[in-house]
Amino acid sequence: MDNEEKKSFNDWREEFSKGSPQNAAELTAKFMFAMSYYHDRMRLHIMLHPLFFVAGFLAAFWVL
Secondary structure (H helix, E strand, O other), rough: OOOOOOOOOOHHHHHHHHOOHHHHHHHHHHHHHHHHHHHHHHHHHHHHHHHHHHHHHHHHHHOO
């Protein structure tokens, strides 16, 4: 998309319903695949936060 403005639900409905139903289904499948991929990556990222927090705390405690 060229513009960076926020879209409403109706704007997204119009965007996804442009063209043929096959194009809309393909766009929806690509979107769902991307969300699944990034959800898995973010879950790993969130799970590693406490580990890095403890490692940083222990490193600072050892240095100071």
